[in-house]
Amino acid sequence: MGRTGYSSTENTNNIDKTHLHFGLQLIFDESQKExxxxxxxxxxxxxxxxxxxxxxxxxxxxTKEWERIYGMKDPAVAEAEHSRNP
Structure with missing residues (x-):
């Protein structure tokens, strides 16, 4: 959580509301960390x-698990499959 952002200066607080900062990095090998x-x-x-x-x-x-009731459908995948099998 943070209140920094929207500034060219690092760690500058320009906003009053706390908001979530997050990122996702894929690491397949330790050499990819840095x-x-x-x-x-x-x-x-x-x-x-x-x-x-x-x-x-x-x-x-x-269990403590939850499952989707409906499956996911990605239109890009459906379009690609249709173009391979017209």
Whole structure:
């Protein structure tokens, strides 16, 4: 959580509301942690995809797990499959 941002100066507090900062880095090998081999996920696109594919969830009986009631459908995948098999 943070209240910094919207400034060209690092650690400058220009906003009053606390908001969430997060990022997602894929690390397949320790050498990717620091340096030129870093792989960062565009969280905006990921959140947009998850928002489009929201689903009601149901608790799995006898566990602490929850499952989607409906499966995900990515229009780009359906379009690609259709173009391969017209």
């Amino acid at each position: 340096g030129n081999g870093e792989i960062w996920v565009n969280c905006y696109e990921l959140m947009k995809f998850l928002s489009i594919n929201r689903s009601e969830a149901a608790k799995k009986e006898g």
